[in-house]
Amino acid sequence: MSFGDEYGGGSGRGRGGTGRARTRTHPGDEAVDEYGDGFGDPHRRPQRTTRSLVTVVGVVVLLIAAIAFANRSGDGDGDGGTAKAPREGGPAPTAATGTKPVTGKNGTIPSGFAQDEQGAQSAAANYAVALGSVEMFQQSSRHAIVRAVHDPATVDKLLASMDKAYSPGFLSNIGLNEDGSAPKGLTFVSRTMPVGTQVTEMDGGTATVEVWCTGLVGMAGESSTKPVRQTWFTLTQKLAWVDGDWKIQSSSQKEGPTPVNGDNRASSADEIAEAVAGYGGFTYAR
Template sequence: MSSGDERGYGGQGRSADPYSTIGGTRQTRTRLPDGEGDGYGGGRRPARASRSLVMVVGVVVLLIAAIAFANLGTSAKDDGNGGQGRAGGKPDSSSTAATGTRPVTGKNGSIPSGFAHDEQGAQSAASNFAVALGSAGMFSPDTRRSIVEATHDPALVEGLLADLAKAYSPGLLENVGLNADGTTPSGLTFVSRTVPVGTKVVERGGDTATVEVWCTGLVGLAGQESTKPVTSRWFTLTQKLKWVGGDWKIESSSQTEGPTPVNGDNRASTADEIAGAVQGYGGFTYAR
C-alpha cells in the first residue's frame, strides 16, 4: 500500500508487478482517515511510482488504522501460548510446533470464521485472511466485496471497497493478463494464490494483536498462449487485528518482500501442468 496520509487504496500509481497481498494491487499499507500513527511500527518507505496500492495477499492489503497496542513482550520470549522464540537467539522448539487446537469449523461465506480469542486464534485468522486476500476472487467486484466484508472491521469496509474499485482498474487487470472487465482470456487459467508458510505474534494486548505471516504466492496465466506465465513470490504480511463482534478482523496490513529462499533445481512445469494443478488442488483452513 502506498505510504503517506492517503488511504492505502487511493490514486497512487500501480506496479507492473501483479502480485501482492490483496490480489495483486501491490498495496502494502493502509491508514484510518484520522491519520494517526504509522500503523505498522516500522519506518516508512518513500512512495515509488512502480509500487503503490497494497493486503496479501497480499495483501495484504489493506486498511487504514492506528491503534495503540500494549506490548506484552511476546516477540521476545515464549509466553506458552503463541510459541515465540527468544529474540536474537534460536527459536524454541515450540515456535514451529502445532498447538493441537482444531481448526475452526465456522464459515463466513467461503472464509473460515469463529477464531479463538487468543494468540493461536489470531495466527489462524491472519493466515486464512492472507489466503483470501491473495486469491483470484479479489479481481471480481462481487467476490471482492464478500472477501473484504468477511475479513475486515465492518466500520472500514465501504471505504476500502471504494478504494479497491479504483485500484482494480482496467489497466491493472490488463497488466496481469486479464481482460479489461476482469474476465480471463479464453483458453487460459488465471492463477492468484497465497500460501502461508509460518506465523508469529509480534504484539498482543487485550482485543488487539499484530501477526506476521510469512508467505509464498503464485500469480499469472496458465495456458499454451499465455504471455504472463505463473511465477512465485515470497513476502511477509503484517496484519493488525482487532476483536470485533466475537471474531478477529483486520484493522490494517502491510507487506514486505522475503525472506526468499534460493531457487531449487526443480524443472519448471508446463502451462498445462500448472493449469491442471490449480484446477485440481483446493486450499486449506489454516490453524496454528
C-alpha cells in the first residue's frame, strides 16, 4: 500500500456493511486523561490549499483540524456534507450487546479488542480519540501513539511525514512553542469525542469503520488570540487484524454531519481551561 493511499482523502462506503451503531461509554471504564482532541470553527472552511497539504503529508484527525483552525478564512455556507438516507432498520441500540469492554492497554491506549464488528467499532473510536489528542503535538508522545494504533508496515513512512507536518512553523502558527508545549499561562485544548460508529465493510481480518465525531481545539487563557472552538467531522478507518488486535492501515476524514449551533453562552477562557483540567476522557466500547 502506498502512502498516498494512507490518508489521501475520503473513502466511499463499502458493500456488505452493517447498520449504524452508536458508541457508549461503560460506567466501569477508567477515565483516561491522556486522551483528547479538537477541531476548528464549524462555520469556517479551511483554505483549499490547506486541505491539499494535509492530503499530501497524510496527517490524521487533529492536524487537519488544527491547520483549519490556524488558517481559517471567510465564513463558509456549506451544509457540512451531503445527507445520506438512514439504513433500513434504523440505528443500533446503545445497550451493550455481549462483548465485554477491553481491559488491556498499549501505553495509554486501550488494546485487546474483539475480532468482530463490536471490537472494530470500539477500536476505531478509541483510536480517533488518541490520534486527535494534545499528545500528538509533541514528537515523543506522537510517535508512541502512532506506533500503538497503526499496522507496523505503515508506521515508519507515516511518522516521517508527520514529523515534517508538525513543523516548528506550524506549531507556532497555532500558538504553541516549537516543542509542542503551550506558552506559559495558556492551556492548549485538543479533544475528540466520538458520537457514533458504523461498520461499512467487514471481511474476517479487515474492517472499515466510520466514526462520527465532535471535537475542540484552541488555546485557553486570558491572553489567547485563538479561542477554543468546536467542529464536527467523520473519520473513516480501514483496520486490519494484526498480531491479535485491530490496527489502522489507512484513514481519511471529511466534514460533518454538522448540527446547527445552539444558543449556549460561550464560557470564559478560564472556565474552559478548568474544565479541560478537571474532566478526563473516556475509553469507548460498543
